[in-house]
Amino acid sequence: MTTINYISAVTQALEEEMERDEGVFVLGEDVGARGGVFRATEGLYERFGEERVLDTPLAESAIAGVGIGAAMYGMRPVAEMQFADFIFPAVNQIVSEAAKIRYRSNNDWEVPLTIRAPYGGGIHGALYHSQSVEAMFSSIPGLKVVIPSTPYDVKGLLKAAIRDNDPVLFFEHKKAYRLIKGEVPEGDDYTVPIGKADVKREGDDVTVITYGLCVHFALQAAEKLQEEGISTHILDLRTIYPMDRTGVVEAARRTGKVLLVTEDTKEGSVLNEAAAAIAEECLFDLDSPIERLAAPDVPAMPYAPPLEKTFMMNEDKVESAIRELAHF
Amino acid sequence: MNKEITMPKLGESVTEGTLTRWLVSPGDLVNKYEPIAEVDTDKVNAEVPSSYTGTMSELVASENDTVQVGDLIAYIETDSAPKEDDKRQTSANHEKPQVENQEDHSLKKRYSPAVLALSQKHNIDLEQISGSGRGGRITRKDVEKEIASASDRSTLTELGQQLKPAVAETEKKAQPEDDIIPVTGVRKAIASNMSKSKQEIPHAWTMVEVDVTNIVRYRDQVKDEFRENEGIPLTFMPFFMQAVASGLKKYPELNATWQGDRIVRKKAIHLSMAIATEEALYVPVIQHADEKNLRGMARSLSTLADKTRKGQLNSDDMQGGTFTLNNTGSFGSVQSMPIINPPQAAILSVESIVKRPVVKEDDMIAIRHMVNLCLSLDHRVLDGLICGRFLAYVKDQLENFNGERSGI
Incomplete structure (x- = not known):
């Protein structure tokens, strides 16, 4: 066991999944050379290159839409919304497309997409950097919404989300990123089941x-x-x-x-x-x-x-x- | 500034006091806390301190006046203007304790779904549980605790039941020549009441011997006349009933019932009288025995005994007893350990009056009429001390019986 913080658990899960499965790639604003505004994707660009760590324009609907397309094509994209507050331009893509494709295509198509987004307040972020948006997505059959609390759960659940064959919204509390520390098994490829309290x-x-x-x-x-x-x-x-x-x-x-x-x-x-x-x-x-x-x-x-x-x-x-x- | 000095509260339960002596006169200069008067209460003798520094202007209460706590006793002239703060503080101090003392039981009977469901499933009487929640509310945990302790109890009874069959087996074996009497009706009720009482109640037992020579002599004097006038015999029992009723009045601790989580001291004194017939024992009740004189006692007892023998007792005659009197002396017993008649707290047996040599004052030996009174008490409700006092009082009443004063 090693003690790591909440955000390192995110980075480790991404790194290990990208390592394990070539179909896994990340996309989002500033996730590449910059390593993300919170540094969640730090080191991934250097390690996996620009084709698997994609910097996108400031267009959340495009981030989600590209993710959905790639997922339907067989990839396992992990899209990052820089702040959960900015997810709203992507809601139509997420709710009308990602959540419904399996049902609409009678199981012919699926969207194994993970969308990560930092949420929550207490960091002097005011209106556009503090919101909790989970309730918006918690009445949409076809979607899964995950909010972990500990580094162990972050790593295990993010891996489970990436491996899940349906779209998962993965909300990370931004105040927890460097505040919450916890033990995570070293070198152990574990997952935490989605849907279990x-x-x-x-x-x-x-x-x-x-x-x-x-x-x-x-x-x-x-x-x-x-x-x-x-x-x-x-x-x-x-x-x-x-x-x-x-x-x-x-x-x-x-x-x-x-x-x-x-x-x-x-x-x-x-x-x-x-x-x-x-x-x-x-x-x-x-x-x-x-x-x-x-x-x-x-x-x-x-x-x-x-x-x-x-x-x-x-x-x-x-x-x-x-x-x-x-x-x- | 003329200020009032009032009777201070000199103890928890002290409500009044007698002002025995003034220690100051009008015009005297007194300092704050300096004693100004002496007061007698039923608890303490104390001095009343002055609440202020100043000059005594008027003594309102006179010496030997009995004054209620808080009533004005004197005026004192102080030189300083009143401080608002002082005033506010004292008035606040006066009001506060009363409010705090009242325990809030407003939610005692608001049952949550969990509490109701659990109590019904496990047959728990919620009235018997005290609530630990806000406003005395019974919480789920309170009920769970009760269930846990109840299951401990039932394990005990189960153990008891496991032992029982073995006993029953041996007893069931009867020889052909034996008579078999089925247990029914009153016998069954007696059996179940007595076993319950003996098993549940921790009985303690005590006895006094009483010199009733006075009573024996008095009765010998009046019994023929009594029978002629009243048409009923005068037995010894009414004398004992009278002494016991007056004892219960003085020591209400014995006139009580055990009710699980509380003890109820009864105001009314209803004597249960054990009256035997050939088949069974009945305990009809003489209501308000303390209000009857010797004649009334004799008449009530005679009526009940008559009804018992004729089998005419109705349920009203049997109800509400608060203490039982048992005439074991009628069949020659000199000592017994009666079983308490639940839910009463005690029972008294009056044994045979026998002539015995007794050592009197100045080491004289005299032949006296002696009787033993045997008391069984529920040790959950009563302790030996109070019962001892009760018996001593009853003994005193009987030994110092005065026919002129309390006769028929």
């Missing part, structure tokens, strides 16, 4: 269901609350869509008190699917109302630091929400 901590007072950077807020809060005698069960969704209903319901049953946490705004967030699944399948195990902790329903992450702090999810907010539920 993961228990990150066992407990029996309150269940927290969350994903992405918020998993770490929950873990830190749980550690503190342990001293107060409150035991927290933490489920990391990992795959947002389609959601692991079994995993969600099992985690809810464990304590009967469920806190759903997201950095996204509250109404219409992906958590609602978890809340619905729990309400549908285990009403009689519930000991409290299902609680959601999310950002306020305002258009975007503010730039002013105090406002950003208010808007952004953090460990303290999660901690007090867990405590409230524990005492209910």
